[in-house]
Amino acid sequence: MIRFDRVSKRYPPGLDALSDLSFEVAEREMAIVSGHSGAGKSTLLKLIAAVEKPTGGAVLVGGQNVGGLARSALPYLRRRIGMVFQDQKLLFDRSVFENVLLPLSIAGFPPRDAAQRVRAALDKVGLATREKALPIMLSGGEQQRLAIARAVVGRPNLLLADEPTAHLDRDTAADVARIFHQFHDVGVTILIATYAGELFPGARRLRLDHGKLMA
Amino acid sequence: MKAWVVGHRDAALLALRRLAGAPVNSLLSLLAIGVALTLPAGGQMLVANALHLAGTTSAVPQISVFMAASAERRAASEIESRLGKYGGVKQVQFLPREETLARMKGNPGLRDVIEALPGNPFPDAFIVTATDDRPEAMEKLAQEFRQWPKVEHVQLDSAWVRRLDALLKLGRTATILLGTLLGVGLIAISFGSIRMQILMHRAEIEVSQLLGATDGFIRRPFLYYGVLLGLGGGIVAWLLVGAATWWLRAPLGELARLYDLSLVLHTLDARDSSLLLGFAGCLGWTGATISLRQHLQPL
Known part of the structure; x- marks a missing residue:
């Protein structure tokens, strides 16, 4: 599903975020990327979603070299990937329902189908009764679950998550981790950048140190 | 869709x-x-x-065509016929000199002066309405009429237009x-x-x-x-x-x-x-x- 082939990423004025990185994540696999702050975890996820381009090597998603995609092709790649961002990126002037609806509106889903899918996704993360609330009215854990619902509502076959349990208490973090396991159980490929590797037992571990993959 | x-x-x-x-x-x-x-x-x-x-x-721009005083009625008829067939002319009204004289005599202020004259001082005349009343088109028509024989004077009433x-x-x-x-x-x-x-x-x-x-x-x-x-x-x-x-x-x-x-x-x-x-x-x-x-x- 994901293949990094000698990937490097250098930011001006010469800071190496990733160096000569090679690994694969198979279809339906769940993997976590751990490492200290600044190790390159977020950069790695950004390369997969083509938010950044590698300065060397190739990043392949589903056999497609995403670094070489034309700008006009990027939206269609990103629609196939569900993303949970470190800062969640929720729209605070829109309701819970509207936040989850956004990816489907972007993809041009018919309104009735979209509404059904949104309700199913909210149900899955335990927010079915909060669809009219604004995100500001939700707790930290609920906001994180809302971010997950938005990531999975388009039923992507690849789910990326950047520190999805950061700033959550232990129980809430465990709840969130359980949701990821549920999606993995139904065949979604998952790659999570996290400090809290212990929350994802059974997942393959990739450890980054100063942009390099450790054994 | x-x-x-x-x-x-x-x-x-x-x-x-x-x-x-x-x-x-x-x-x-x-x-x-x-x-x-x-x-x-x-x-x-x-x-x-x-x-x-x-x-x-109501005022529609017109061209007044005056015959020479010496021109006979036959010459005026020829001009009338020519005007009638001329492209760009919409309407022609003939004003015989006798009618003009009679109309002037009908004006109390002018009657004495007109009667003091030895003969009819007015020429035969035509009032021409053009199909295209733009100033440049009217001017072109007037130029044409000025070249015609026995035509003494052509007056273009287009200043206000x-x-x-x-x-x-x-x-x-x-x-x-x-x-x-x-x-x-x-x-x-x-x-x-x-x-x-x-x-x-x-x-x-x-x-x-x-x-x-x-x-x-x-x-x-x-x-x-x-x-x-x-x-x-x-x-x-x-x-x-x-x-x-x-x-x-x-x-x-x-x-x-x-x-x-x-x-x-x-x-x-x-x-x-x-x-x-x-x-x-x-x-x-x-x-x-x-x-x-x-x-x-x-x-």
């Missing part, structure tokens, strides 16, 4: 929501655009009224000039408003890009916002011109009556109103397009 329509409907509704979400800002922008558009729209209204007045005035035409041309040019200048102003207002909107919705734009939104999806609500801003300004201008017309109608009618003219000031007709609204909407869209090109960053 349905998704495309729904996408546009949602973008238009979102743009409306954003306009309504900042009512004071939106109202001030609409007023600024409306007042700016009122000047060219008002100019167009005045030109249209002047054209209407010129069109309803030329003056009116020149005034209307000036009015039209001023309207176009004002429209262009203030149109650029409208583009600038739309540009600034869209820039503000982009800054206000920066987070939403970024999230949409990350979730797979195309450039078209992201630009659409902003383009609708620009069009609505222009269109709203156009409606304000239309209302202002209508109010000014209503306000000026009575005093202008009073003034016209003093000059023995029948003048009713009309507001913009359906064609000019549609043009105003279309023009305003297009300018709003143009400002939004330029602003998006300038300020929307790819991700």
Whole structure:
């Protein structure tokens, strides 16, 4: 599903975020990327979603070299990937329902189908009764679950998550981790950048140190 | 197709929501655009009224063709026949010299002078109405008639037509000039408003890009916002011109009556109103397009 082939990423004025990185994540696999702050975890996820381009090597998603995609092709790649961002990126002037609806509106889903899918996704993360609330009215854990619902509502076959349990208490973090396991159980490929590797037992571990993959 | 329509409907509704979400800002922008558009729209209204007045005035520009005093009736008949067949001549009225003399004698102020003359001093004459009454076309016809045999004098009654035409041309040019200048102003207002909107919705734009939104999806609500801003300004201008017309109608009618003219000031007709609204909407869209090109960053 994901293949990094000698990937490097250098930011001006010469800071190496990733160096000569090679690994694969198979279809339906769940993997976590751990490492200290600044190790390159977020950069790695950004390369997969083509938010950044590698300065060397190739990043392949589903056999497609995403670094070489034309700008006009990027939206269609990103629609196939569900993303949970470190800062969640929720729209605070829109309701819970509207936040989850956004990816489907972007993809041009018919309104009735979209509404059904949104309700199913909210149900899955335990927010079915909060669809009219604004995100500001939700707790930290609920906001994180809302971010997950938005990531999975388009039923992507690849789910990326950047520190999805950061700033959550232990129980809430465990709840969130359980949701990821549920999606993995139904065949979604998952790659999570996290400090809290212990929350994802059974997942393959990739450890980054100063942009390099450790054994 | 349905998704495309729904996408546009949602973008238009979102743009409306954003306009309504900042009512004071939106109202001030609409007023600024409306007042700016009122000047060219008002100019167009005045030109249209002047054209209407010129069109309803009974005096139609004509050419008077006078035969030589020595010309016989047969020569006049030949000229009459030639005029009748001449391309560009709509109507010919023959004025025999005897009829002219009789009409002059009917004028009490002139009767004594006319009777004191030894003979009939008036020549046979023709009043010619042209198919094309533009000054340059009338002048060309007159030049032709001057070359004809036994024609002594050709008088072109077009001085006032030329003056009116020149005034209307000036009015039209001023309207176009004002429209262009203030149109650029409208583009600038739309540009600034869209820039503000982009800054206000920066987070939403970024999230949409990350979730797979195309450039078209992201630009659409902003383009609708620009069009609505222009269109709203156009409606304000239309209302202002209508109010000014209503306000000026009575005093202008009073003034016209003093000059023995029948003048009713009309507001913009359906064609000019549609043009105003279309023009305003297009300018709003143009400002939004330029602003998006300038300020929307790819991700």
